Amino acid sequence: MKKLILVLMSVVLAYSSCETEGEPVEEDLVVPAVSLPVPVEEVIPELPVAVQEVIEEDDFDPSSITPEMYNTAKKDVQQLIKELNNIIRSRNYNVWVSYLGHDYFEEINSPEFLKRVSESSFLKSKNTVVSDSKDYFTHVVVPSRANSRVDDIEFVSQKRVKAFMVTAQGQRLRLYDLEDFGDGWKIIN
Template sequence: MEETILELNEIIRRRDFPAWKNRLTERYSRVYSDPETLHQSSQSSVLVRNNIVLRSLEDYFSYVVVPSRANARLDDLVFLSEDVVEAIMVINERPYVLYLLRNVNNVWKIDTF
């Protein structure tokens, strides 16, 4: 599991959208490609301040995922089931979910809640 997290972090650090997209569940791709989700995400103060409007999953990756995960570190794993794991990073003694991972055909993929 730790290797998977390191691999995902490296994909994000390299800004490798095709590799990242391959590691998403169908549900995650569908949710974060949805125009309404992209519109809501575009309302974040950082994106508004920088006049960024998300129009695609690739925009979401470039302007939301990369800045928020490029320097992420794994502090804990929470196994919700055999096939679902939360990867946690602790900031100021508070846990934050970096990834919700789901095992799909023996490949750990990023899923949405």
């Protein structure tokens, strides 16, 4: 929880100090699902995200990823996010769920996660309580992820990547953690 608070505080500080032109900051900032009808350059209200973290494989060597593998994976992930954007815009919960890894689906249905999300200032200001994954989809994912884009990916293992969106200030905002389960990429966080 402390780590989440520190990440949230660093995001607020980073955005509030963006008045001056300087070197782009490259951080792995997690962009939790929140209202994102505002341009990416503006402050994005923070909500809790699933605490499940992508575990890097000890024997994974990033240099084993060839440029061809990287380009193919990036293209596949960009296509996936375009499909997800359409699914989210059309509010199709059942299809969205099919793009989630099993463990991630279990996590966003956990009472602890749902309570953290419901207690966020974003949802409290709207008097909204999230009681299940469908509520989470409706009140959190739909307003925040319908217009996502993937500008970069980072391999965590041979079958896992982090998908990033890059702001005009050069900040890398982590959108999704994905895993290739053999039948396509799925969201794992």
